[in-house]
Amino acid sequence: MRLIPVSQLRVDSVLALDIIDEHAKILLAKGHTLNQMNLSRLRTTNVASVYITDEYCFNDNTNYTSQPSNILRRVIIVKRLMKMVSAGTTTKEAVFHTLKAVYEMVDGLDQQKYSLRLVYEPKKILVNTFEENIIYIAMMSALFALKLGFSKKEASYICLGALVRDIALISYNFQEQEMNTPATKEHPIKGYNHLKTRYNLPEEVLEIVIQHQETYDGKGYPYGLKGEQICTGARIIAIIDMYYKIKTTNMSRTAATLEEDFKRWTAHLDPTYIKKFLEFVNIYDPDTLVKLTNGDCAVVTSSRPINPFRPQIKIVKSAKFNKEEIINLSDRPELHIHHILYYID
Template sequence: MKVLVHNLNPGVVLTSDVFSLTSRPIITRDTELTEEHIEVLKAFSITEVEVKSPKSAAKKQKDEYMTSSTTNTEQNTDFHSLYKKAVIQYKKQFENWQAGTAVDLYQVRLEIVPLLEIALDKPKTILSLHHFSEAQHYIYHHAVSVGLISSFLAKKLSYSKGDIIQLGLAGALIDCGMSKIQPRIFNKRDNLTQSEYEEVKQHPILGYKMLKGLTGIKESVLLSVLQHHEREDGSGYPLGTKGSQLNQYSRIAAIADVFHAMTSERIYRTKQSPFKVLEQMQMDQFGKFDTKILNILVNELTAFSVGTKVELTNGQVGEIVFIDPQSHTRPMVKIDGVDEIIALTKRTDLYIETILT
């Protein structure tokens, strides 16, 4: 049935592709619409679309997802809803840890696994995680998002399903030790004093101690919690571990941690474009991260094709018309509504903010 865009509610499913001025659809059929999708339709001045009840699409969606250890995914496959639920549940867990309660691995698993089922095959979902993050609740958003990004990288590295889930848990738990740091420090809006920074630098060790001895968790998960701030060149903390001494889980978690942190709104600074962050991680941080893993993240998140719709950091929307094979994050973009093509290789002040199609 046809429905006016301004009457749409999240959860309905498109029955046909939605086109704008390009040969590629801006949203494809069988997509279950979220609030973000509806905003995109409005942004492209789409007045009405063909939709159906989400019930008829539910079975198809479930078949495409990985087998879950919970029934939550069967009841709700909307990513954003599951994401928000996971953040709320993680916040409760974190507050319990602050009060001295032991880590409940089963509960953390319940929060993370349903999200993995949806996000693993969708690079654009991984790329959009920073849009959900809120500065005042950053630490909870960060945990959930780092778990998803870590699992995504593990899948691209051809890890087993078990390792993919373990890396999701590792990512979600890397900052559990922050629950033992004074809240006034990690919620501080000003620069930390040297003594405060030294206290923060203890959170990997505190997290390791919180998880040590728990059943159902691999040693590699413990090491990723301990080593996620270590760097390949030995410049990290808390122990200055480097090179071959770093666990592979730790290398993955380190990249996921920095990527999400730099692209998210924080109390003390604004977020940055994911593509600007990827460039910085490749250039400014050369020698600090595992090159193979970082290149996988860059390649997956910049797998553009001609015709892809993107939004730039200045708010302009356009279509990619040429991809520079030497600089995937800086293609040529034809701006909508004007006779202008921007070569991002020459406009170092601009970056791609997000992918629209």
């Protein structure tokens, strides 16, 4: 299956998953073939992107993170928590529900940790952009920890730390009353103190909150911690967070540029975890259509490439190669992915 922005959807596309709105209402069911009326309706909703299937899709496995039903309830819980934090009315009950959602989420990831890959998940619901992004980063951080061999309990702490790390920047009242300016480099300390005095969160979570802006090279803040002085949770989250920032801003870049940017922008992060991250990540998901630098069109086939920036592909349209010829881009240095395609014309 392949993820397509609603703005790029075409008539006769077949849905690979149900389309749901921000209220968990099914708008169109899996297997439905889109018509012009469907497209017009979808473009008036808050749905940002949907999964389709066609002749170029061979991967029927649904990622845990791809299922809207796995995300939406968590989005609602986190959104409610953020709203209460902003209003200064957060209750222990709201924190409890957030903790419960985290443990359920990590348990689901743990059950599939060997088959799931680390991926970039773009927004699915327009009105939930901020909360969706936080949840995806938290989920991928937890999955990364599980794949590294951390326990479910440890992964849950990392997941929760990723959710609440910027609590001081999220709350407007907190900014005004205790921070003066939201950009201050003291916000990790303020967030730590805020959470420590009001909620009974584990120290492992609070440690992530106060250290999440520290960097492996010692140039972070607030204390300039270096290397393994920084807790493992903060080091793991920093890699996932940076990857999401790179992918969000560079989705239209060439693979070569994307790889260069990744190396440049992760140079200050834990090199051991970066190496493991590249073993676990799919830069390009299977079924992704791509255009190569020589003008050929292909579909990504491998979910475990040697170099995630240079995956295995199957030729779809070419003047040089045979149709359906399998090419490992790691063996063809002259070929690069130029950009992602949504359809083949």
